Amino acid sequence: MKIHEFQAKELLSDYNVPIQRGYVVYSSNEIEKTIEKVQNEFNSDAVVVKAQIHAGGRGKGGGVKFCSSTESAIESANKILGMNLITHQTGQEGKLVNQILITEALDIEKEFYFALMFDRAKNADVFIVSTEGGVDIEEVAEKTPDKIIKAWVDNDIHPLDDAVNTIIEALGLNSFNDAFEIFKNIYNCYLNSDCNLLEINPLVITKDQKIIALDAKVDIDSNALFRQEKISKFHDTSEEDPLELKASEYGLNYIKLDGNVGCMVNGAGLAMATMDIVKHHGGEPANFLDVGGAANVDTIKNGFKIILTDPNVKSVLINIFGGIVRCDRVANGVIQAVKELNLNVGVVVRLQGTNAKIAKKILDESDIELISAETIDEAAKKAVRLVS
Amino acid sequence: MSILLNEKTSILVQGITGSEGLFHTQQMLDYGSNVVCGVTPGKGGETATENNLPVFNSIEEAQNEFLIDATVIFVPPRFAANAILEAINQNIGLIVCISEGIPVRDMKKVKSALDNSSSTLIGPNCPGLITAEESKIGITPGFICKKGSIGILSRSGTLTYEAIDQIVNVGLGMTTAVGIGGDPIIGSSMIDILKHFANDDKTKGVVMIGEIGGSMENEAAEWIKDNFNKPVVSFIAGQTAPKGKRMGHAGAIISEGSETADAKIKILKKCGVSVAKTVSEIGETMLKIIEE
Numbered sequence: 001m002k003i004h005e006f007q008a009k010e011l012l013s014d015y016n017v018p019i020q021r022g023y024v025v026y027s028s029n030e031i032e033k034t035i036e037k038v039q040n041e042f043n044s045d046a047v048v049v050k051a052q053i054h055a056g057g058r059g060k061g062g063g064v065k066f067c068s069s070t071e072s073a074i075e076s077a078n079k080i081l082g083m084n085l086i087t088h089q090t091g092q093e094g095k096l097v098n099q100i101l102i103t104e105a106l107d108i109e110k111e112f113y114f115a116l117m118f119d120r121a122k123n124a125d126v127f128i129v130s131t132e133g134g135v136d137i138e139e140v141a142e143k144t145p146d147k148i149i150k151a152w153v154d155n156d157i158h159p160l161d162d163a164v165n166t167i168i169e170a171l172g173l174n175s176f177n178d179a180f181e182i183f184k185n186i187y188n189c190y191l192n193s194d195c196n197l198l199e200i201n202p203l204v205i206t207k208d209q210k211i212i213a214l215d216a217k218v219d220i221d222s223n224a225l226f227r228q229e230k231i232s233k234f235h236d237t238s239e240e241d242p243l244e245l246k247a248s249e250y251g252l253n254y255i256k257l258d259g260n261v262g263c264m265v266n267g268a269g270l271a272m273a274t275m276d277i278v279k280h281h282g283g284e285p286a287n288f289l290d291v292g293g294a295a296n297v298d299t300i301k302n303g304f305k306i307i308l309t310d311p312n313v314k315s316v317l318i319n320i321f322g323g324i325v326r327c328d329r330v331a332n333g334v335i336q337a338v339k340e341l342n343l344n345v346g347v348v349v350r351l352q353g354t355n356a357k358i359a360k361k362i363l364d365e366s367d368i369e370l371i372s373a374e375t376i377d378e379a380a381k382k383a384v385r386l387v388s
Numbered sequence: 389m390s391i392l393l394n395e396k397t398s399i400l401v402q403g404i405t406g407s408e409g410l411f412h413t414q415q416m417l418d419y420g421s422n423v424v425c426g427v428t429p430g431k432g433g434e435t436a437t438e439n440n441l442p443v444f445n446s447i448e449e450a451q452n453e454f455l456i457d458a459t460v461i462f463v464p465p466r467f468a469a470n471a472i473l474e475a476i477n478q479n480i481g482l483i484v485c486i487s488e489g490i491p492v493r494d495m496k497k498v499k500s501a502l503d504n505s506s507s508t509l510i511g512p513n514c515p516g517l518i519t520a521e522e523s524k525i526g527i528t529p530g531f532i533c534k535k536g537s538i539g540i541l542s543r544s545g546t547l548t549y550e551a552i553d554q555i556v557n558v559g560l561g562m563t564t565a566v567g568i569g570g571d572p573i574i575g576s577s578m579i580d581i582l583k584h585f586a587n588d589d590k591t592k593g594v595v596m597i598g599e600i601g602g603s604m605e606n607e608a609a610e611w612i613k614d615n616f617n618k619p620v621v622s623f624i625a626g627q628t629a630p631k632g633k634r635m636g637h638a639g640a641i642i643s644e645g646s647e648t649a650d651a652k653i654k655i656l657k658k659c660g661v662s663v664a665k666t667v668s669e670i671g672e673t674m675l676k677i678i679e680e
Binding site for chain 1: 465466489490491492493494496499500503504527528529531532542543544545546547549550553570572573597599600601602603604607623625626627628629630633635636637638639640649665666667668669
């Protein structure tokens with residue numbers, strides 16, 4: 001689960017990590033008084049106005065503005081709050097800015113890149129730092145990979161203290177007495193908050209020699225939210241695709257794509273493989289949809305409702321491997337769902353597994369229009385033919 | 389012959405009294421698995437399933453009466469890591485965790501305990517394993533399996549079934565199928581399972597099914613090139629998956645270029661592994677290679 005910059009900074013602050021301070025504004029009539037508050041409280045005439053959306057590249061898209069005067073701050077804040085911000089991560093449709101963060105402006109001497117994540121290949125947490133901060137880190141990784149330093153933490157071979165010392169050395173922070181404490185605090189924040197990713201880009205050294213997190217991006221392990229009461233409240237549903245959100249309410253796993261062949265499948269791996277074979281036969285999958293182990297009338301009905309909300313969908317391919325759930329039951333579920341929903345798109349059904357033959361007979365003999373198929377290959381071809 | 393599991397393997401079920409645990413324990417028994425007892429804390433002394441299997445409060449209590457070779461875990465995700473740790477502490481040889489949704493932080497603890505133990509963990513977030521016509525641990529449908537010569541290993545549940553079905557339908561049949569799980573941290577890697585298949589005389593070839601995310605397939609490809617001399621047919625799901633999106637499985641997310649399906653397919657081919665172009669060609673591809 002992604003959270004906003006101001007929320008991520010709040011988490012860091014809870015662990016005594018110094019952050020660039022500021023206040024959030026949700027409506028335009030709070031703008032002037034908040035700017036004044038930031039200027040007075042943090043002794044900073046200049047302020048920074050930052051759009052709060054769950055996407056990177058906000059600066060380049062015009063969502064972050066340094067403002068040297070009160071007038072320009074008011075102007076920028078009014079412009080950014082409520083704007084439709086388009087960045088390389090939002091897609092063409094952009095994202096509505098529902099809240100902005102107004103912060104103190106700092107005199108910066110150096111900018112670093114900092115991140116903590118889990119390295120799957122090494123089975124260990126990894127610090128990733130670079131002296132090239134504030135820029136697109138993927139570009140740095142590609143052009144100058146030697147400027148990226150990694151230090152792993154697993155309690156057996158690489159203790160936390162060693163990793164912290166490695167990154168302090170790499171960033172040339174040996175003379176900063178609080179650096180060790182700060183990096184350990186960031187790690188504890190990452191660990192105890194169940195973060196998948198904690199990125200600070202940039203982490204800065206100010207002219208008055210302070211280490212400060214200027215930005216923060218955090219992704220939380222959704223499976224751990226049951227024990228993260230505070231973070232659970234950070235969930236901003238307006239940042240999510242409304243269809244994906246609706247699907248999750250039904251207990252389905254849905255991801256919208258750009259094609260026109262809707263896919264309904266049980267199991268994540270088979271769902272991906274089904275999308276792939278649609279593409280292989282010249283079609284474009286409209287979505288990823290995993291209906292889970294129990295493919296019954298309700299899950300299939302809900303699956304149709306989600307898939308068909310996307311106006312691009314011109315045919316639906318149902319691919320179910322009936323293991324414990326027998327195919328004849330799934331077939332009856334499909335028929336009932338199609339009848340109740342009055343569908344106006346072509347539906348291709350492929351059921352494999354227990355009682356697959358009986359299931360095919362049920363489908364073929366039903367009084368509704370369904371196209372049955374025996375193999376995934378045949379099913380994908382038929383579903384693609386319906387849209388071309 | 390088979391790997392990890394045969395008809396004699398004595399099995400304990402952790403979470404036997406829950407609805408999933410109960411249902412699948414009965415399915416395992418019906419298949420012929422040697423399930424001997426179960427554990428649910430607080431329900432010691434009860435019995436479960438049509439076979440009236442005894443239920444204990446802990447694995448330790450169960451071990452006072454039974455010799456346990458393997459345990460299968462059907463416990464809600466927030467308690468599952470502790471269930472695995474209990475099994476590791478009791479020196480159970482084979483631990484299979486079906487539960488999906490265990491926090492990564494909990495699995496880090498499990499992984500480090502596992503590294504200092506003699507236990508093998510399969511999963512979590514997996515369908516378990518099945519040795520055709522002998523025994524199954526987990527939720528794989530048994531009736532699609534027939535004895536034969538192909539080993540199957542996969543990160544995905546339903547793709548495991550799909551592969552079994554195709555391998556059986558082309559007439560090759562299977563030895564053991566292992567679903568290793570779709571999470572970012574799992575107990576046994578592809579290489580770990582390949583090592584077992586390498587030592588099994590009955591296994592003449594291996595189907596290895598991967599997907600986007602992580603680098604396990606790439607490591608397995610390099611390992612196969614240098615160490616494995618049986619034919620391997622691979623399939624990688626997720627060629628159409630967008631970057632940065634989690635595709636159902638917690639571990640199926642592309643965060644680097646080397647984690648895409650195309651990158652993995654390229655490395656597999658370079659290392660001499662046959663790659664099925666689509667999911668429906670897994671069986672035929674293996675048949676062609678075996679016949680040669």
